[in-house]
Amino acid sequence: MENWDLIIIGAGPAGLAAGIYGTRSGLETLVLDEKIAGGTAADAPIIQNYLGFSSILGLELAQKMADHAKNAGVKIREFEEATQIDLKPKTMIVRSSKTIYETKTIIIATGGQYRQLGVPGETHFRGRGVSYCGLCDGPLFKGKQLLVVGGGNSALITALYLADIASKVKIAHRKDAFRGEEALIRTLKEKQNIETLLNTEVKEIKGDRLVNSVVLFNNATGETRETLIDGVFVQVGEDPNSRLAKEAGVAVDEDGYIVVDVKQRTNVNGVFAAGDVTNHPVKQVGTAVGQGTTAATEAYGYVRRPYYKQ
Amino acid sequence: MENWDLIIIGAGPAGLAAGIYGTRSGLETLVLDEKIAGGTAADAPIIQNYLGFSSILGLELAQKMADHAKNAGVKIREFEEATQIDLKPKTMIVRSSKTIYETKTIIIATGGQYRQLGVPGETHFRGRGVSYCGLCDGPLFKGKQLLVVGGGNSALITALYLADIASKVKIAHRKDAFRGEEALIRTLKEKQNIETLLNTEVKEIKGDRLVNSVVLFNNATGETRETLIDGVFVQVGEDPNSRLAKEAGVAVDEDGYIVVDVKQRTNVNGVFAAGDVTNHPVKQVGTAVGQGTTAATEAYGYVRRPYYKQ
Numbered sequence: 019m020e021n022w023d024l025i026i027i028g029a030g031p032a033g034l035a036a037g038i039y040g041t042r043s044g045l046e047t048l049v050l051d052e053k054i055a056g057g058t059a060a061d062a063p064i065i066q067n068y069l070g071f072s073s074i075l076g077l078e079l080a081q082k083m084a085d086h087a088k089n090a091g092v093k094i095r096e097f098e099e100a101t102q103i104d105l106k107p108k109t110m111i112v113r114s115s116k117t118i119y120e121t122k123t124i125i126i127a128t129g130g131q132y133r134q135l136g137v138p139g140e141t142h143f144r145g146r147g148v149s150y151c152g153l154c155d156g157p158l159f160k161g162k163q164l165l166v167v168g169g170g171n172s173a174l175i176t177a178l179y180l181a182d183i184a185s186k187v188k189i190a191h192r193k194d195a196f197r198g199e200e201a202l203i204r205t206l207k208e209k210q211n212i213e214t215l216l217n218t219e220v221k222e223i224k225g226d227r228l229v230n231s232v233v234l235f236n237n238a239t240g241e242t243r244e245t246l247i248d249g250v251f252v253q254v255g256e257d258p259n260s261r262l263a264k265e266a267g268v269a270v271d272e273d274g275y276i277v278v279d280v281k282q283r284t285n286v287n288g289v290f291a292a293g294d295v296t297n298h299p300v301k302q303v304g305t306a307v308g309q310g311t312t313a314a315t316e317a318y319g320y321v322r323r324p325y326y327k328q
Numbered sequence: 329m330e331n332w333d334l335i336i337i338g339a340g341p342a343g344l345a346a347g348i349y350g351t352r353s354g355l356e357t358l359v360l361d362e363k364i365a366g367g368t369a370a371d372a373p374i375i376q377n378y379l380g381f382s383s384i385l386g387l388e389l390a391q392k393m394a395d396h397a398k399n400a401g402v403k404i405r406e407f408e409e410a411t412q413i414d415l416k417p418k419t420m421i422v423r424s425s426k427t428i429y430e431t432k433t434i435i436i437a438t439g440g441q442y443r444q445l446g447v448p449g450e451t452h453f454r455g456r457g458v459s460y461c462g463l464c465d466g467p468l469f470k471g472k473q474l475l476v477v478g479g480g481n482s483a484l485i486t487a488l489y490l491a492d493i494a495s496k497v498k499i500a501h502r503k504d505a506f507r508g509e510e511a512l513i514r515t516l517k518e519k520q521n522i523e524t525l526l527n528t529e530v531k532e533i534k535g536d537r538l539v540n541s542v543v544l545f546n547n548a549t550g551e552t553r554e555t556l557i558d559g560v561f562v563q564v565g566e567d568p569n570s571r572l573a574k575e576a577g578v579a580v581d582e583d584g585y586i587v588v589d590v591k592q593r594t595n596v597n598g599v600f601a602a603g604d605v606t607n608h609p610v611k612q613v614g615t616a617v618g619q620g621t622t623a624a625t626e627a628y629g630y631v632r633r634p635y636y637k638q
Contacts, residue, residue: 031379034379035379039377042376042466043489043493066352067348067349067352067621068380068617069345069348069393069620070378070380070396072395072396073399079380082380086379086380086382087379090382153349153353153625156352156353182632205632280608299590299591299625300622302621304345304618304620304621306618307378307379307614307617308614308615308617308621309618310614311377311612312608312609312615315463322488322489322492
């Protein structure tokens with residue numbers, strides 16, 4: 019069994035920032051990731067809103083972040099999945115696909131993933147007109163025609179956000195009414211350049227090099243039609259990767275996000291969380307980096323300054 | 329009188345990140361700074377812990393951040409000081425050294441400044457052995473001998489943090505007892521490589537190209553001596569630049585930091601704050617960027633989604 023001061027689960031922006039702060043503070047710090055370091059930032063076609071990089075490929079930014087951590091001496095083990103956490107009062111156990119670790123403190127930075135529609139063309143055009151994050155990719159579609167898919171708050175908020183950037187936004191929901199907040203629905207209806215399509219299912223996303231149309235099915239009339247569109251924003255939910263944490267007794271909210279305070283502490287003493295897996299209201303590279311920084315600083319305090327343990 | 333949707337006061341990392349998100353979301357966004365854009369990040373000799381940049385001069389990072397914001401179309405007015413804020417229920421007024429603005433929402437990102445000792449050599453050797461931030465610069469002094477100056481919690485925490493990195497840490501306080509928390513003082517005393525110097529005042533910081541000694545005066549015995557040292561960490565307090573906010577009725581804590589919640593909201597509806605001026609527990613470039621991102625995202629919601637105003 020290996021012993022560490024700090025184990026960080028997940029090597030996306032939050033986990034890598036935490037790794038740098040943990041290592042620099044002198045804590046024996048290990049970062050585990052079931053995939054390659056860099057996280058979902060690598061999936062973004064282009065990132066223009068992480069301060070310091072005017073415009074960079076997601077993959078390139080992910081690579082720079084991983085390289086930075088490695089240069090700083092952070093120990094990262096890729097393709098090693100954390101499979102179980104055991105939170106004992108004094109020492110914590112992390113089981114991985116390869117071995118068993120004992121650690122004094124843990125930061126969970128396992129991220130999340132957007133739910134997909136599961137229709138033809140969706141995966142193929144991801145990053146080429148199909149997006150799952152309005153705040154991330156919206157500004158790439160200035161003056162364009164967009165389709166938002168979904169009926170909850172995040173779909174409504176995304177449609178409103180995109181309507182200030184795009185020339186026209188349609189929002190398609192398969193049910194006969196939106197399930198978001200009334201006030202949002204009211205605001206949506208007042209917006210001149212938003213068209214609502216209820217009882218409407220997306221059946222296919224089509225295009226050439228980039229998306230140029232969608233096939234829509236009206237489940238009330240049975241009618242199928244194809245409509246021209248420049249981009250599709252899928253907003254049918256997200257799944258935070260919080261199973262591991264939840265099974266170990268870490269509190270999550272109703273949507274499965276780990277509940278953290280301003281110091282990134284969870285309900286379990288010595289267990290912190292950062293990035294997209296948390297209930298922080300904004301999920302961006304910059305906020306993940308900030309949270310990872312805070313989590314590692316507080317984890318350091320937890321290990322080194324006993325009064326923190328109270 | 330000019331009209332804007334969002335006015336951001338301060339063009340450091342928090343203000344610039346907020347400027348990018350505000351502008352990209354379609355809000356008419358203006359950033360004001362009494363100095364040049366970039367903030368106190370520019371004062372750091374070298375920055376090795378902002379994810380994505382393995383090692384960069386503070387000045388260069390500040391420049392990259394300012395360039396990024398300008399490339400993103402953010403309107404920044406440098407050398408224009410915000411002198412007064414008037415927070416009326418519906419529209420807010422910002423008076424500057426040049427004109428008067430009306431705006432729908434405000435983000436305060438005015439930063440803070442470290443208190444200085446005011447002794448010979450301090451300014452000259454700033455960034456060349458004199459530092460005001462252990463978390464920022466500590467790792468540059470691996471295996472070195474350091475002096476921490478101060479007697480409160482931040483001095484004690486800095487000494488403990490540096491003791492894990494440096495070979496030896498002395499902590500000098502001018503009074504006959506530390507004023508930090510008991511638990512911290514106890515931990516400090518247990519630490520083998522920390523030496524406490526009470527009744528001790530720093531009279532001068534000396535060196536060649538870099539710091540190599542300090543002149544210490546014992547105010548109990550009257551003795552003056554010079555001791556070799558590689559670095560001096562001054563921890564005698566910080567002054568957040570919160571006067572403007574405070575005068576306008578924005579709540580600050582006992583140390584003058586603006587009190588914010590996880591959405592960067594202050595006690596005043598429509599007024600947000602981000603970065604070193606806030607009471608967030610960690611003050612780093614990464615946390616400032618994260619907070620600026622959150623503040624602008626929430627400010628956008630405040631302007632565009634009426635239900636936020638409740």
